[in-house]
Amino acid sequence: MADAVLAVRNLCKSFSALKATENVSLDLKPGEIHALIGPNGAGKSTLIHQIAGTLAPDSGDIDFLGRPVGHLGVVERARMGLGRSFQVSSLAPEFSALRNVMLAVQSRQGSSFRFFRPVMRDASLIEPAMASLERVGLATRARVPAAELSHGERRQLEIAIALALGSQAFLLDEPMAGMGPEGSRSLTGFLDRLREEAPILLVEHDMDAVFALADRVSVLVYGRIIASGTVDQVRADPEVRRAYLGDPA
Amino acid sequence: MTISRETAINVTLALVLLAMPFVALQLGKPFYVTLATRMAILGLAAVGLNLALGLGGLVSFGHAAFFGVGGYAAGILASHAFAGQPLNLGLFALPGTNQMLVVWSVAVLAGGLLAAAIGMISLRTSGVYFIMITLAFAQMTYYFAISWPAYGGEDGLSITIRNVVPAINTLIPINYFLVCYALLLTALLIFALIRGSRFGAALQASRQNELRVASIGIAPFRVRLVAFIISGMITALSGALYADLNRFVSPSMLSWHMSGELIIIVVLGGVGRLWGPVAGAMLFVVFEFVLGGLTERWQFFLGVALLAVVLFARGGLIGFLAGRMRHG
Ligand SMILES: Nc1ncnc2c1ncn2[C@@H]1O[C@H](COP(=O)(O)OP(=O)(O)OP(=O)(O)O)[C@@H](O)[C@H]1O
Ligand SMILES: [Mg+2]
Numbered sequence: 288m289a290d291a292v293l294a295v296r297n298l299c300k301s302f303s304a305l306k307a308t309e310n311v312s313l314d315l316k317p318g319e320i321h322a323l324i325g326p327n328g329a330g331k332s333t334l335i336h337q338i339a340g341t342l343a344p345d346s347g348d349i350d351f352l353g354r355p356v357g358h359l360g361v362v363e364r365a366r367m368g369l370g371r372s373f374q375v376s377s378l379a380p381e382f383s384a385l386r387n388v389m390l391a392v393q394s395r396q397g398s399s400f401r402f403f404r405p406v407m408r409d410a411s412l413i414e415p416a417m418a419s420l421e422r423v424g425l426a427t428r429a430r431v432p433a434a435e436l437s438h439g440e441r442r443q444l445e446i447a448i449a450l451a452l453g454s455q456a457f458l459l460d461e462p463m464a465g466m467g468p469e470g471s472r473s474l475t476g477f478l479d480r481l482r483e484e485a486p487i488l489l490v491e492h493d494m495d496a497v498f499a500l501a502d503r504v505s506v507l508v509y510g511r512i513i514a515s516g517t518v519d520q521v522r523a524d525p526e527v528r529r530a531y532l533g534d535p536a
Numbered sequence: 537m538t539i540s541r542e543t544a545i546n547v548t549l550a551l552v553l554l555a556m557p558f559v560a561l562q563l564g565k566p567f568y569v570t571l572a573t574r575m576a577i578l579g580l581a582a583v584g585l586n587l588a589l590g591l592g593g594l595v596s597f598g599h600a601a602f603f604g605v606g607g608y609a610a611g612i613l614a615s616h617a618f619a620g621q622p623l624n625l626g627l628f629a630l631p632g633t634n635q636m637l638v639v640w641s642v643a644v645l646a647g648g649l650l651a652a653a654i655g656m657i658s659l660r661t662s663g664v665y666f667i668m669i670t671l672a673f674a675q676m677t678y679y680f681a682i683s684w685p686a687y688g689g690e691d692g693l694s695i696t697i698r699n700v701v702p703a704i705n706t707l708i709p710i711n712y713f714l715v716c717y718a719l720l721l722t723a724l725l726i727f728a729l730i731r732g733s734r735f736g737a738a739l740q741a742s743r744q745n746e747l748r749v750a751s752i753g754i755a756p757f758r759v760r761l762v763a764f765i766i767s768g769m770i771t772a773l774s775g776a777l778y779a780d781l782n783r784f785v786s787p788s789m790l791s792w793h794m795s796g797e798l799i800i801i802v803v804l805g806g807v808g809r810l811w812g813p814v815a816g817a818m819l820f821v822v823f824e825f826v827l828g829g830l831t832e833r834w835q836f837f838l839g840v841a842l843l844a845v846v847l848f849a850r851g852g853l854i855g856f857l858a859g860r861m862r863h864g
Pocket of ligand 2: 331332333374460
């Protein structure tokens, strides 16, 4: 546990009577992809929201880079290097893909209070932003407004933004959703290399991708983690098969 | 080099407004110089509002507070200068002044401080709550001015002789127009620079998606607060000019009508468009003058025009003429 980049301990969150997160503990170690799977409504996104700071847990601790971050807001956690993509993409819709990434670059440079120099002629913003777009394969779409991108492209753009932030950990909520098989395959290859840069907590319904990528898998059902382990261990777990993997038995 | 349609329209607007008072003088109608000055000043006030409303999406229904504070800065300083009595601020005393450069600085400073105070509280809310809170703060300044007999209370305060600028005789209407016009152009330049800057990017992104901005480590609140302060400063400057144009300040500069008119001007001209506030102010003053001469109910027709803009020409006059806005 000591060297975990991200550690969640005994996290609880209820929406009135509904226990969306029930005593959840998990961690993310350097260089790994930790997949979080579970049926619809299991509480996966709710957990991501609490880690990122958009939702406050009722109780429990979250440590990031060895520091407790439970009392910090979204902004501070992002600044520490927690990069995320949203299940329902969340972008500046009027801005081009490029400008969306440039904003992340400027945030990383800590320089949003400059009032005069035009950003569209600022190579120190444009070049790193283009580099991020290229890495996710979106360079040709750089000038297209985010609102006009396809679902899959918006997902890619969110990842490019997280890259540009220089994230120390990635929280990706269903990055494959809305992508065709071709897109999923290339994103799978990309995430496989990305883990070298920073570990990934990956929420995903695409089991091919999960089984290909994950170093560890945790299974969330009704807010509780019912199993956690390697891909093989989790696939063999009878409770998981019953609850999620659609085992007829 | 190709010139965009919007740029061509902006240049035309700039030239029309500049030419107006000169043509008026040629035609022997000096009153129109005052109308053109009014357009420039209201345009300037609306440029201030456009920074908050257009770039930041902050629907402030309280910009009259800044407009009026700028006006009172001019009126109060001038009255002290005229009476030869220093202005006692408790800790220290400030001599009155009839120097516009000083008046403008004080107005901008006061507008900025007031915007900081109002923004600190109201920017914690959004949507309708933000509209209502900014309105409430502006109404507080309005009632404060009414109940402050030292500076005229309800009756307002006259500026006996228009304040002065070194080397320019501001008593000559066309000179005063040119002073106002130059400040308008300066404010537009500042607006354009801010819009294209890093700060402008963060501000516009905060309008489009606050959660996204926070998720990359930029605090929308801080960005909005700074924008609101700059916005208040520009509008306060226009208030000082307005007081000097009329040589009179009254609580009506602080009333919600004024805040509403500024919003109408921005919407008529084109929210977020560089020259939208100027186009809107020109339309507004023409409406007020032409229709106001024909009917008592000119504001009804203004309302109809506004409705038409909101329903059929989302980007106001500039949007109607130049098409949709592009962000690059
Ligand atoms: N803000 C909220 N208020 C009340 N209930 C909520 C709220 N957000 C989520 N829930 C409920 O909490 C449960 C968990 O939702 P969550 O979105 O975390 O599921 P998920 O595992 O991400 O599902 P999916 O796979 O469909 O994305 C659901 O029953 C959902 O209806
Ligand atoms: Mg979800």
